[in-house]
Amino acid sequence: MSNFAIREEFYLNEQPFKIISGAIHYFRVVPEYWEHRLKLLKNMGCNTVETYVAWNQHEPKKGQYVFSDALDLRRFIQLADSLGLKVILRPSPYICAEFEFGGLPAWLLKDRHMRVRSTYPPFMERVRLYYRELFKEVIDLQITSGGPIILMQVENEYGGYGSEKKYLQELVTMMKENGVTVPLVTSDGPWGDMLENGSLQESALPTVNCGSAIPEHFDRLAAFKQKKGPLMVMEYWIGWFDAWQDKKHHTTDVKSSVESLEEILKRGSVNFYMFHGGTNFGFMNGANYYGKLLPDTTSYDYDAPLNEYGEQTEKYKAFKEVIARYSDPILEEEIMPIPRIHSGEIQVKEEVSLFNTLDTLAKKIDSTYPLTMEDLDQNYGYTFYSSSIGAAREVNDFRLIDVADRAQIFINQTLIATKYDQEMEGNIVFTLTEPKNQLGILVENMGRVNYSVTMDQQRKGISGGIVVNGAFQTNWSQYSLSLEDPTLIDFSREWIPDTPTFSRFVFELEESGDTFIDMSKWGKGVVFVNGFNLGRYWNVRPQQKLYIPGPKLKVGVNELIIFETEGVSQKSIQLSSQPDHLNGIK
Numbered sequence: 086m087s088n089f090a091i092r093e094e095f096y097l098n099e100q101p102f103k104i105i106s107g108a109i110h111y112f113r114v115v116p117e118y119w120e121h122r123l124k125l126l127k128n129m130g131c132n133t134v135e136t137y138v139a140w141n142q143h144e145p146k147k148g149q150y151v152f153s154d155a156l157d158l159r160r161f162i163q164l165a166d167s168l169g170l171k172v173i174l175r176p177s178p179y180i181c182a183e184f185e186f187g188g189l190p191a192w193l194l195k196d197r198h199m200r201v202r203s204t205y206p207p208f209m210e211r212v213r214l215y216y217r218e219l220f221k222e223v224i225d226l227q228i229t230s231g232g233p234i235i236l237m238q239v240e241n242e243y244g245g246y247g248s249e250k251k252y253l254q255e256l257v258t259m260m261k262e263n264g265v266t267v268p269l270v271t272s273d274g275p276w277g278d279m280l281e282n283g284s285l286q287e288s289a290l291p292t293v294n295c296g297s298a299i300p301e302h303f304d305r306l307a308a309f310k311q312k313k314g315p316l317m318v319m320e321y322w323i324g325w326f327d328a329w330q331d332k333k334h335h336t337t338d339v340k341s342s343v344e345s346l347e348e349i350l351k352r353g354s355v356n357f358y359m360f361h362g363g364t365n366f367g368f369m370n371g372a373n374y375y376g377k378l379l380p381d382t383t384s385y386d387y388d389a390p391l392n393e394y395g396e397q398t399e400k401y402k403a404f405k406e407v408i409a410r411y412s413d414p415i416l417e418e419e420i421m422p423i424p425r426i427h428s429g430e431i432q433v434k435e436e437v438s439l440f441n442t443l444d445t446l447a448k449k450i451d452s453t454y455p456l457t458m459e460d461l462d463q464n465y466g467y468t469f470y471s472s473s474i475g476a477a478r479e480v481n482d483f484r485l486i487d488v489a490d491r492a493q494i495f496i497n498q499t500l501i502a503t504k505y506d507q508e509m510e511g512n513i514v515f516t517l518t519e520p521k522n523q524l525g526i527l528v529e530n531m532g533r534v535n536y537s538v539t540m541d542q543q544r545k546g547i548s549g550g551i552v553v554n555g556a557f558q559t560n561w562s563q564y565s566l567s568l569e570d571p572t573l574i575d576f577s578r579e580w581i582p583d584t585p586t587f588s589r590f591v592f593e594l595e596e597s598g599d600t601f602i603d604m605s606k607w608g609k610g611v612v613f614v615n616g617f618n619l620g621r622y623w624n625v626r627p628q629q630k631l632y633i634p635g636p637k638l639k640v641g642v643n644e645l646i647i648f649e650t651e652g653v654s655q656k657s658i659q660l661s662s663q664p665d666h667l668n669g670i671k
Contacts (some may be wrong), residue, residue, distance in 0.1 A: 089171075089228045089235040091268045091290055094315050095354060097171075097235070103350070104235075104317065105408055106133035106173055107360025110182065111161040112142050113385055114363045116154065117636040118395060120164050121420065122361050125391055127168055128417050129401055130408030133235070134165045135173035135319075135356045137180040139188040140215055142369075145464070147192050147211075150218045159222045166226070166233040173356065175238040176219060177256070178202070178212050179246075183326045183371045183381045186533035186543060191464040194544050201540055202243065204252045213259060220263035229266040236270055238319070242294065244273035244283025246538065257288045272319035275302040286311045294358070296322030297341070299348035316353030321346070323357055323400060324388030328372075328379040329531075330625045334665075336388045343403050350411045357404070361395065362387035364632055367618040368465035368611075371535030378490055378506040380531040382628045383620030384665075394599055394632050394664060395423055423635060424598035428660035431592045431645075435576035436654065439566075439585040440498050440525070443469060445575045447564040455547035455561045458530060463565040467529050467650075468546045471562045474517065474524040480554060483513040487549030488528060493650065495525035498584060500652065524558070526551070527585060527650065571613045571646050583652040590645040590658055598635045600660040605629040608651025615644055630665045 090096045095104055107126045114122055126134055142156055152158060165172050179202055180188035193199050196207055226232030239256050257269065269289035273279040284291040291310060295302045295318060303316050323342050325335040349355045362385035365371075372380040386393040390401035443449075447469075450461060455470050474480075474496070485492055488509050494502045502513050530545035550557040574587050602612060604622035612619045614637050622631055647654065 086231055087228050089267060091314055093313050103411060104133050104171075104173075104354035104356070105131050105350070105412055106135045106354075106356035107131045107390070108135045108320075108356060108358045109361045110136055110139075110359075110363055111158060112139050112156065113365065114361070115634045115636050116157065116160070118423070118634065119161055120168075121423070122391065122395060123165055123168055123170060124418055124420050125395070125397065126360055127170060127415060128420065129360070129390060129405045130412055130415065131170070131357075131360070132412065133171040133173055133356070135175065136161070137182050137188065137241075138174065138176040138219065139180060139182075139184060140178055141185060141188055141190045143219065144190055144215055147190070148214075152218075152222050159226065162223060162226050162233060170233065171228075171235045172226075172233045173236045173238070174223065174234050175241060176223075177238055177240045178215070180241050181536050183385065183535055184365070185369045185371050185465070185535070187371065187535040187540065189540075191459065191533065192462070195459040195462070199541060202240070202246055202252065203249055204255060209255060212256070216259050216263050220260075220265065224264040227265070227267045234267055236268055237265055238270050238272060239285065239289050240271065240283070242273055242279070242283065243271070244279030244281065245536070246540075248278070248282040250285065253283075253285050254288065257285065270317075270319065275305045280306070280309050284309075290314055290317075292317040292319040294318065294320035294322070296337070297345055299345050303352055318349050318353070318355050320358035321349060321355050323390070324359070324362075324386075326362075326385060326387055327382045327627050329382055329623050331627050334386070334388070334627045339399050339403050342400060343407055346404060346407050350407065357390065359385070359387040359389045361391035362389045362393060364393060364620065366620050368530065368532070368621070370532045370621065372532040373536055374534045374539050378531065380490070383622070383631060384628050394634075424596075425662035426594065426596060426598040426600050426635075426660070427662040428592060428594070428600065430657050430659050431590050433588050433656050434591045435589040436580040437574065437576045437578050437587050438581040439469070439527070439587065439648075440581065441578040442575045442587065443564050445573050446566055446568070450563045450565075452561055452563065453559050454550055454557065456563055457544045457548050458546040458565070459544050461546070461563060461565045463567055465530055466568050467527055467566040469564040469566060470526040470528065470547060471564075472524045472551075472558055472560055474522045474553060474558065476520060476522070477517050480513075480515050480517060482552060482554050483515065484511075484552040485509050485547070486552060488547050489545050490531035491529045493527045493585070495527070497523055498525065498581065500583070524551075529650070568611065568613075568618065568648065571616055574646065585648070585650045585652065586654040588647045588649065588654045590647075591642060592645070593642055594638060594640055597638050597640055600633045600635075600638070600662060601630040601664050602633060602645075603630050603659055603661060606655050607647065607649055608653040610647060610649040610651075613646040614638065628665060630661070632664065633660070
């Protein structure tokens, strides 16, 4: 039986082993393409694949666990094993990963006292229950049981969040109680107190995350370690992620990336973050907050060696040449590119205004004061709030108090203002002209912050209230628009121009393949293909096209539904074989 050990170096079956790994997040890639991406990883010269495990995907509702289909982690690991790849598994409750709430379930925040990533008992109890289910799926896939998993990680970049060693140690204890026997690692930035805060040197090997200055960071890691052992960059950042409103797609220089890779491999082991970034499908993009909200785009291309839609980049070829000098040659398999299709123009078939299908999409919930998404047991999407605002008069003081993240304000179904992030609490002045007037507020959760110290303050919707002429408005109706089931939209009802709209397109395909939908003429919203939520679009760039993986289409009749919040829905769409970057956008 195989074995893996950490001594002065990594040892596989008693022989020194240099880990050359690449990150692929199974939850960001359709499962039909897992094998394709893993084969390309191996062909670049990697001997290992690394993946996070996203808790919020596997326990979408409290106590309901999912490990099948697109979330079949076990199958992903077994596919890697069948290709001769080893696996680094990072099953920590928190993953960051520019993923919604750093992979933590949003329902944790229904507890107003919640302290995530701590020994707060209700948090640790949910981790304990989750681990009990998670490790059942993978425990026999460890190398100690004949499987491919050689390392597991304790938490993730905890040194950039807290310093509670008891919390880290309790996670180690839980992992071992659930049968983890492979060596453990931690990974932290090499700056400030991060290594000191996030490491458990008696239980786990410290590693670093960085994208440059490798000799300096390796020296820091070597000096920090209490006993001699291998040096590893657990996340070698060979690119970066994009946020909405960035001026351009982030890229890194190939030459400097190659130089840093050489510096890593001369002294230690590496895991490329990312080898293949994939896509933030649905509402699963994360966000950062550094003075302002920075929600991530749907594309998680990351300027990786394998781009969002699985094609080799210049980095792929350059890294392959470097890796060949540090590993045994592999017998390459010819891997055919994924075919693409171009549909041409498709005309809209049906349209309906959000206001006219609210009651089919969600059950109305009434309350004296507005409720948060978490209060409504809603994790993602939009919430529509409605209240009778009274008779005709001047409103000189209208303020949104503690509302996240973006709010569109309607009077009698007419948009009067849009508020976003820092501008949310500014005053609005307007005139009510009808004998009776209805206030509506469509609030969008743009993605919970996935990193740093604001994670406990990520409740969405309306947390404070709405002030009207100096007093809190009361008596509200709420509609939770998670949009999990687009079949609930009633297209037989009326469409009202210049309002949030659902548009339905129907088209036939003679063949299936990858394609891209151009959203540059639309405003903001989400796209569904055959019921699958592709993710968000927004005309602020840097992303203007959404990637549609071929397996989400079918030969024959297909349905595409667009929820457009800005009232600028178009009468046609086009599916193109050309992605963003070939049109000068990325």
